[in-house]
Structures are given as structure tokens and as C-alpha cells.
Amino acid sequence: MLRNRVKELRARYGYTQSELGKKVDVTRQTIAFIEKGEFSPSITLALKLAQALQVEVGDLFWLEEE
């Protein structure tokens, strides 16, 4: 199962979903879906998010058992 820390890190930077979406070229709905864990974004988007949130991709998204 795919897990992520997008919501937590976005909050840490005080970004809104719209702001973060703008930084990585997706809509705020896409950010919302990712935060809810509703789908697995492309590695391209994951890399952009990691860059925007200043963390390694592997620390932003990871696979868990179950």
C-alpha cells in the first residue's frame, strides 16, 4: 500500500493545496486526491512534489505492507 506525507509537509510550509498544485503544475483536486491516498501519481509528479517540499522522494512516498 502506498503512503505519503504530502499533507503534513504542505502544512509545515503553510502552502494551500492550490499553491502546491501551482508549483508542480497540477490542480488542487489532484493534490487533494493524492493527500487522501486515492491514487498513485506519476513518478514525474512525485519528483516535483518532493522538490517543492524539499525532501527525498522516498521520504515523501513509500510502500507499506497490507
Added chain:
Amino acid sequence: MLRNRVKELRARYGYTQSELGKKVDVTRQTIAFIEKGEFSPSITLALKLAQALQVEVGDLFWLEEE
């Protein structure tokens, strides 16, 4: 632009495209497409590939200018 080292690392381990595909649950064609850089896989698949090739996901896929 998205770049990756899948082909290089797969060769290092002596895996065929089919073998690697089996390890990460995709077909050999999907591996071939990724090696050719024809599309951006999901972060889930990217994480599985990184695990199979024993490298950090950020060292397997990265964004370059242009």
C-alpha cells in the same frame, strides 16, 4: 525531462526484462517502454523497481532540464 537508469541496473543484475517485470508485477513491454523513456510510471511502480534494483528511487528516476 524524466530520465532513468533501469536498463543499466537491470543489466548489472543480469535480469531479463521479463524477470524484472515479474518481480514488480508488470509485463516486459512495460519495462521496455520505461527503459525507452516513453512514459512516466506510477510512483508505486517506481518504488517497486527501486526496491528490485536495490537503489533509492531518486537515484533510479530523476528530472533533467530541457
Added chain:
DNA sequence: TTAAAATGTTAGGTTTATATTACATAATGT
């Protein structure tokens, strides 16, 4: 306390990842 901004969520549409099947060529082993 009211307006604005942010978030939750849903529906329908487009694009892209991935599967399946297939055939051709290249490489490997006997």
C-alpha cells in the same frame, strides 16, 4: 459576525499508463 479563502467531494471528460497479442529480429546455447 460576515465575507473570503480553503478544503471536501462528486460527475463527466481527456489523456496516459499498462495489458494483451502479435510478429520480427537479435542473441544465446546445443
Added chain:
DNA sequence: ACATTATGTAATATAAACCTAACATTTTAA
């Protein structure tokens, strides 16, 4: 040389990512 295995590549199909638009609710700020 022949058979097998690996790779390149293409067509069509399906599933999933992502978009646009919309409306409701929650949070923030004046």
C-alpha cells in the same frame, strides 16, 4: 545450423491519472 530465449516494436483495449466545473462545508480574517 538449428532451436530457444531475449529484445524491439506496433495495434488495440482497458484502467487509472488528471482536468474542468460545480457546489457544499469548514476555516480564516476583517
